[in-house]
Amino acid sequence: MRxxxxxxxxxxxxxxxxxxxVNAGFSCPNRxxxxxxxxxxxxxxxxxxxxxxxxxxxxxxxxxxxxxxxARKYPSxxxxxxxxxxxxxHACVDRLRELYNEALAVDGVVxxxxxxxxxxxxxxxxxxxSELAARTRLIVELGVETMHDVTLRKVxxxxxxxxxxxxxxxxxxxxxxxxxxxxxxxxxxxxxxMERTVRTVAxxxxxxxxxxxxxxxxxxxxxxQWQAGEVELxxxxxxxxxxxxxxxxxxxxSHVVVERFVSQSPPSMLLSPRWNLKPGEFAQLLESKMxxx
Ligand code: SF4
Numbered sequence: 547m548r549x550x551x552x553x554x555x556x557x558x559x560x561x562x563x564x565x566x567x568v569n570a571g572f573s574c575p576n577r578x579x580x581x582x583x584x585x586x587x588x589x590x591x592x593x594x595x596x597x598x599x600x601x602x603x604x605x606x607x608x609x610x611x612x613x614x615x616x617a618r619k620y621p622s623x624x625x626x627x628x629x630x631x632x633x634x635x636h637a638c639v640d641r642l643r644e645l646y647n648e649a650l651a652v653d654g655v656v657x658x659x660x661x662x663x664x665x666x667x668x669x670x671x672x673x674x675x676s677e678l679a680a681r682t683r684l685i686v687e688l689g690v691e692t693m694h695d696v697t698l699r700k701v702x703x704x705x706x707x708x709x710x711x712x713x714x715x716x717x718x719x720x721x722x723x724x725x726x727x728x729x730x731x732x733x734x735x736x737x738x739x740m741e742r743t744v745r746t747v748a749x750x751x752x753x754x755x756x757x758x759x760x761x762x763x764x765x766x767x768x769x770x771q772w773q774a775g776e777v778e779l780x781x782x783x784x785x786x787x788x789x790x791x792x793x794x795x796x797x798x799x800s801h802v803v804v805e806r807f808v809s810q811s812p813p814s815m816l817l818s819p820r821w822n823l824k825p826g827e828f829a830q831l832l833e834s835k836m837x838x839x
Contacts, residue, residue, distance in 0.1 A: 547800060548795075548798070548800045548802070548803070548804070549803055550803075551754070551805045551806070555626075558657075559626070559656050559657055559683055560624075561624060562620065562622075562623055563623065563624045563625060563626050563657070564620060564623050564625055564626070565625070565626045565628040565659060566608070566609055566612030566613065566616070566625050566626065566627060566628060567599050567628045567630040567631070568599065568605050568609060568612075568627055568629050568630065568631075568649065569599045569600070569608065569631040569632075570601070570605055570634060570645050571601045572629075572631065572632045572637060573632055573633070573636060574632040574636060574663070575636055575663065575665065575666055575704075576633075576663070576702070576703070577632075580636075581665060581704045581705065582702060582704035584702065584767065585702070586701050586703055587700075587702050587766060587768040588701060588729075588760065588761070588762070588763065588766055588767075589766065590763050590764075590765055590815070599612070599630075604648065605627070605645055605648045605649050606648050606649070606651070606652050609625065609627055609649060609652045609655060610652065612625070613654060623654075624654055624656045625652075625654050625655050626655070626656065626657045626658060626683075627649035627652070627655050627658045627659070628658075628659045628661070629649075629658070629659065629661060630659075630661050633662045633663045634661055634662050635660060635662040635666045635667060635671045635675075636662070636663075636666050639670040639671060639673075639674050642671065646658060646660075646674075646678060650682055656682075657682055657683030657684065657685075658678065658682060658683070658685075659684075659686075659687060659725070660684070660685075660686050660687065661686075661687040661688075661689070661727075662686065662687070662688065662689070663689055664690060664705055664709045664710040665704075665705040665713070667713050667716065667717070672716060672717070672720055675717070675720065675722050676720040676722060679720070679721050679722045679723075680721070684722060684723065685722075685723045685724070685725050685754065686722050686723070686724055686725065687724075687725035687727060687754075687756070688710065688713055688717075688724060688726055688727065689727045690707075690726045690728060690747065691703065691727065691728055691729045691732065692707075692728065692732055692735065692739070692740075692743050693707045693710075693711075693742065693743040693746050693747065694707070694735065694739055694742075694743065695707055696734070697732045697733065697735055700732075700733050700734055700777075701732060701768070702767075711750065714726065714747075714752060715750065715751065718750075718751035723753040723754070724751065724752050724753055724754075725752075725753060725754035725755070725756060726747055726754070726755050726756070727756045727757075727758075728743060728744070728747065728755065728756070728757050729757070729758055729759075730757055730758070730759055730760065730780075730787070730790065730791075730794075730807075731759055731760035731779060731780040731787075732760055733760075733768075733771075733778065733779060734777070735780075740790070740794070741793075741797065744794050745797050748797065748798050748799060748802055752802060753802070753803065754802070754803045754804075754805050755798070755802055755803070755804050755805065756804075756805040756806055757791070757794075757804070757806065758807070758808060758809035759782070759787055759807075759808055759809070759819065760779055760780065761809065761816060761818070761819070762779065762816075762817040762818040763811055763815045763816060763817065764814075764815050764816075764817055765815075769817055772818070773817075779818070781818075781819070782819060783819075783821075784819075784821040784823055784827075784831060785831060785835075787807075787819075787821075788807075788832045788834075788835045789835045789838075791807045791832055791835070792832055792835035792836040792838075792839055793839070795832075795836065796839065807828065807832065808828045810823075
């Protein structure tokens with residue numbers, strides 16, 4: 547029986563926990579010229595930065611703000627500092643240590659989730675993460691997106707699948723729980739390619755999987771390509787997407803926890819797909835599709 551994500555967190559973190567996103571002011575190697583410029587064609591981090599998250603504030607201040615935001619809903623909650631925006635291992639190791647320690651010193655913060663790219667994990671960074679994993683609860687989330695290099699090139703990821711696979715294995719060998727982020731419906735991918743990615747990633751030492759539907763957001767290179775007819779994207783309805791997710795779920799071993807299948811962007815930024823789902827509606831759709839299999 548597969549655990550739900552909140553059940554997994556509650557077990558791992560001894561009780562209910564809420565992730566608080568932090569923008570620690572990092573950049574991304576695919577934007578600042580380290581490995582590329584311009585970023586992934588679909589990327590705009592504005593869509594994923596919550597209101598309480600302000601890079602002008604310190605990490606501790608952002609966490610206190612996040613706690614105040616969630617405390618109204620859940621007064622007795624513990625928290626995970628979620629280093630979310632851009633690539634959160636893209637700095638010198640002393641600066642990283644300082645930022646992670648600052649987060650862990652905040653009252654009520656019981657662990658840390660660090661989102662990064664698979665090519666942003668040098669030896670010193672892995673050593674630091676390994677130390678961190680030994681003294682707190684840590685999950686490192688890797689943006690893998692797909693195992694198909696042809697797609698990774700198409701969306702200008704500027705890393706390949708081998709790098710992603712090696713990063714997953716290396717983190718796991720260092721005792722670090724790995725979360726993997728995948729995008730369903732990347733340009734040029736059909737369902738058999740997505741299935742292959744899911745099967746392959748699930749055979750690696752992955753703890754959490756996080757999926758989202760390919761979204762076309764205003765102001766991105768992908769939006770311009772899509773409007774100019776230069777890329778083809780899946781035009782799923784929410785029902786069709788839920789059917790795909792139900793089939794993919796069946797490919798996963800039961801120990802892999804799925805954090806989510808859909809991501810929501812501000813309607814003012816979203817060009818496609820515009821499903822207008824209410825909270826909880828996709829979970830119901832998914833359940834009904836799973837019952838049909
Ligand atoms: S790696 Fe992440 S932050 Fe960097 S450009 Fe791509 S999606 Fe954006």
